Amino acid sequence: MSQTTLLKVSEVAQVLKLNILTVYQYIRQEKLSAVKIGRNYRIEEKDLRGFIEEHKVKSK
Structure with missing residues (x-):
């Protein structure tokens, strides 16, 4: 079985610079x-x- 990296919601929120509640949404x-x-x-x-x-976002 290959190794899969799982991230916490808080980690995803940090990466995306979003509130944790937004990630849950x-x-x-x-x-x-x-x-x-x-x-x-x-x-x-x-x-x-x-x-x-x-x-x-695609640049023109």
Whole structure:
């Protein structure tokens, strides 16, 4: 089984420079994929990279 890096919601919020509640909102709205482990959410690093790529603004 390959190693998967899982990030905490707080870590994702730091990377994106967003409030933690905003990250939870993105998860609930299914804008950001997450894995629920017990009562906590974890975001795979590859999903965070994909989220960032999807939201890049194209320059003219």
